[in-house]
Amino acid sequence: MTTDPGGATAAPPAALSGHGLAFRYPDTAPVFTALDVRIAQGSVVGVLGPNGGGKTTLLRLLSGSLTPETGEIHVDGERVRRGRRALNELRRRVQLVFQDPDDQLFSASVSQDVSFGPMNLGLAADAARERVAWALEALEITDLADQPTHLLSYGQRKRVVLAGALAMRPSVLVLDEPTAGLDPEGVESLVQTLEGLRAAGTTLVVSTHDVDLAYRWADTVLLLNRGLLASGPARDVLADPALLAAARLRPAWAPAAGRALRAADLLDPRAPDPATPEEAARLLDLDSGG
DSSP, rough: EEOOOTSOOEOEEEEEEHHHHEETTSSSSEEEEEEEEEHHHHHHHEEOEEEEEEEHHHHHHHSSSOOOSSEEEETTEEEEOHHHHHHHHHHHHEEESSSSSGTTTOOSHHHHHHHHHHHTEEEEEHHHHHHHHHHHHTOOGGGGGGSBBGSSSSSHHHHHHHHHHHTTTEEEEEEESSTTOOOOOHHHHHHHHHHHHHHHTTEEEEEEEEEHHHHHHOOOEEEEESSSEEEEHHHTTTHHHHHHHTTOOOOHHHHHHHHHHTTTOSSSSSOOOOHHHHHHHHHHTTTTTT
């Protein structure tokens, strides 16, 4: 947050925004008719909703892989103009990573795949190699550089695709279900890695069906169901059972646990809801048998 000259707290500037977005696929009802969304710089924004509710469509509109029928996309406050050059610049600054890594992996080795984007920017070979090395280190897969992509595990392939996006040095990473198909340990490892990227200044837009993950990780959320149902702080929006029901999502665990613990007089009314079962156990001192 920033402070204006009068001393009031001002919202962080928008890294990415959509204004009056309308879109429909051929021979279908509109997905969006006049959608407004705002992604604050340096934040983690969760995008939630049912299948068919428009999550992936929104991500593709924001990243330039779909063009809205009407409306505008802004990056760092500047309107993205029509035309190949403007679209290429949008795609450089806003990188979309699909849910299935096999949709984006096509090179024989990890280093070749990660270097594809930087080489297409026309960078010198030394500059491209520096970007590849940096991206592999950031995703903690330097040891995989020479591995054939077809021999990688699913989680490793996810990281390679992320490294390829990161090597483009985008200001915004747009991730479609990045934790889908990962086991719990893989989810936590990936979230920690993404948090490192956020700490370094990358804005993250993450679609997910995992309400509990969004509750504990996202700063703000966009709740969609062929239109915007709600937007705001994650822990406010995702604590509303009626909104989640409208988005065909199950209730978040943390607010329900917090209500139950307070009803049993086991949690201070002023304390935040425990975001995970492990955090609830620590609050109750169950780990030590207290």
